[in-house]
Amino acid sequence: MTRAERESEGADGPGPLPAQLSAEIPARIPGTLPAEPQAKSRENLVHSLHDEVLARLREFIVEGNLAPGARVPERLLCERFGISRTPLREALKVLASEGLIDLLPNRGARVRRIGEGEIIELFDVMGGLEALAGRLACERITEAAYAEIERLHHEMYGHYLRRDLHGYFACNQAIHDRIVQAAENGPLSATYASFAGRLRRARYSANLDANRDRWGEAMREHEEILDALRRRAGSELSDILFRHLRNKRRAAADREAAAPVPGEPAVDSV
Amino acid sequence: MTRAERESEGADGPGPLPAQLSAEIPARIPGTLPAEPQAKSRENLVHSLHDEVLARLREFIVEGNLAPGARVPERLLCERFGISRTPLREALKVLASEGLIDLLPNRGARVRRIGEGEIIELFDVMGGLEALAGRLACERITEAAYAEIERLHHEMYGHYLRRDLHGYFACNQAIHDRIVQAAENGPLSATYASFAGRLRRARYSANLDANRDRWGEAMREHEEILDALRRRAGSELSDILFRHLRNKRRAAADREAAAPVPGEPAVDSV
DNA sequence: TCAGCTCGAAATGAATGCAAACCTGTGGGA
DNA sequence: TCCCACAGGTTTGCATTCATTTCGAGCTGA
Numbered sequence A, B: 001m002t003r004a005e006r007e008s009e010g011a012d013g014p015g016p017l018p019a020q021l022s023a024e025i026p027a028r029i030p031g032t033l034p035a036e037p038q039a040k041s042r043e044n045l046v047h048s049l050h051d052e053v054l055a056r057l058r059e060f061i062v063e064g065n066l067a068p069g070a071r072v073p074e075r076l077l078c079e080r081f082g083i084s085r086t087p088l089r090e091a092l093k094v095l096a097s098e099g100l101i102d103l104l105p106n107r108g109a110r111v112r113r114i115g116e117g118e119i120i121e122l123f124d125v126m127g128g129l130e131a132l133a134g135r136l137a138c139e140r141i142t143e144a145a146y147a148e149i150e151r152l153h154h155e156m157y158g159h160y161l162r163r164d165l166h167g168y169f170a171c172n173q174a175i176h177d178r179i180v181q182a183a184e185n186g187p188l189s190a191t192y193a194s195f196a197g198r199l200r201r202a203r204y205s206a207n208l209d210a211n212r213d214r215w216g217e218a219m220r221e222h223e224e225i226l227d228a229l230r231r232r233a234g235s236e237l238s239d240i241l242f243r244h245l246r247n248k249r250r251a252a253a254d255r256e257a258a259a260p261v262p263g264e265p266a267v268d269s270v
Numbered sequence C: 001t002c003a004g005c006t007c008g009a010a011a012t013g014a015a016t017g018c019a020a021a022c023c024t025g026t027g028g029g030a
Numbered sequence D: 001t002c003c004c005a006c007a008g009g010t011t012t013g014c015a016t017t018c019a020t021t022t023c024g025a026g027c028t029g030a
Helices: A003-008 A049-062 A074-081 A085-098 A116-140 A143-161 A165-182 A186-201 A212-230 A234-258 B003-008 B049-062 B074-081 B085-098 B116-140 B143-161 B165-182 B186-201 B212-230 B234-258
Strands: A101-104 A108-111 B101-104 B108-111
Touching: A049 A074, A049 A085, A049 A186, A074 A085, A085 A101, A085 A108, A085 A186, A085 B085, A116 A165, A116 A186, A116 A212, A116 A234, A116 B116, A116 B186, A116 B234, A143 A165, A143 A212, A165 A186, A165 A212, A186 B116, A186 B186, A212 A234, A234 B116, A234 B234, B049 B074, B049 B085, B049 B186, B074 B085, B085 B101, B085 B108, B085 B186, B116 B165, B116 B186, B116 B212, B116 B234, B143 B165, B143 B212, B165 B186, B165 B212, B212 B234
Parallel strands: none
Antiparallel strands: A101 A108, B101 B108
């Protein structure tokens, strides 16, 4: 298939796919930072085929459309995306370097299986990154940006009072994202987004429904976070954020132990 | 060239190269963590050609054998490594995702030019990662590992007294690496190594010869670091390490302002 | 002299080809 | 029945080829 032929064709490939692959591939992750994993801001606005495939494949895997440990079917994905193996394989190398898949020599790519131990490690790194973001945010954040976080905080509190889990989650994630944004550090944002993706792929569950105590605790921690940020107490905020992530990790681990159902979709985030 | 032909041939390609490329490509970076950028520990012991090329090319760029902003000559590197363009281009995509190079659509790869602002950002991320490593190290470090760091610290102090810059640097780097190792967090180690490479590529200079004050200050900070680590005071150590990196960044910036000679090799690290 | 244009060489992006490695199912022997 | 060899198709890794774009030398005309 030549480039001209591909461009004149429709977006979707024609062939049917096995059930596992037939899930829709969304165009963008809604709830995360808009930052691309690496700096491609100025000149790389033209999406070369490679970038397009890379983004779509990353989403496909992060969203859990392939089971952990499952083979990544090169051929099928080529047909799915309507491309040849070359750009797809380039994307696979990049995803492997991001830790989303493993490349076994001569035996293809497999979706990385994330063990309990590694989830703990990833949580700790997220904690460190958020701690850093909080520290930097205290140095740089504008009054307006702080006010927006404060608004989100109160909105989140409202959801908490009404026991609206979904709204609570959305505000919670928005707050953490705003803090990272307020740090105004490109490499930090990119690294944060990358680790968030890896962790999200693990489908760890910190479902607050099953853990009402944790919900209240998390809400109190967020009070502390807002307070430290208001006082621009970087070092203190750094500590609180790390502890916050630690507790989140613990809640996730408890939940996992209580309901060890692998492959079951679960709600994220405290 | 077929695979059999390449394997029966010698390691070095035959052709002459322009002066800029004729520098030797070392096999490994001596002073950094042994960790590979991503988890390939168990099964990927067989180095597929791609991995080999990726590692060598990364070293080639990190070591500064290509000027910032310079074109990455695909053709020449292919001849140099004795491979075709496919695996080389795969490696370039990965390096781009690591932030070492920029890929301009239809105009090839260029060595990323790191501006002053980005160096500051990278330093801050390094500070956050070291802060995290220190915090985790306080939780996990063994007496033996602590004793080794203490030994390195005293050895470093000896170098400081004798004004032996080279020995001081080596111990300094070893201490920071040991702290990261003591954190026992694979993703953290990998991320740390990656950022260390990016920063090293910038060839920032924090030459202590030109800044004797900073040398003494750094030594005092290291006293604090050791003290906090001995007391397993994670939060405190975290703060000290971040400040330590901040001061290191400041010294580097001062030095850069005092002697703005781009392309001049300079001594790293405090 | 110099700005603008044309055309050809070279480089890039992607597709295709090909040898080697792997997986699978089949059959022979213990 | 169970274990192992092995032949076939399938997949992978890399080389090669092809289409497209960019870059630059040389020409034209003012």
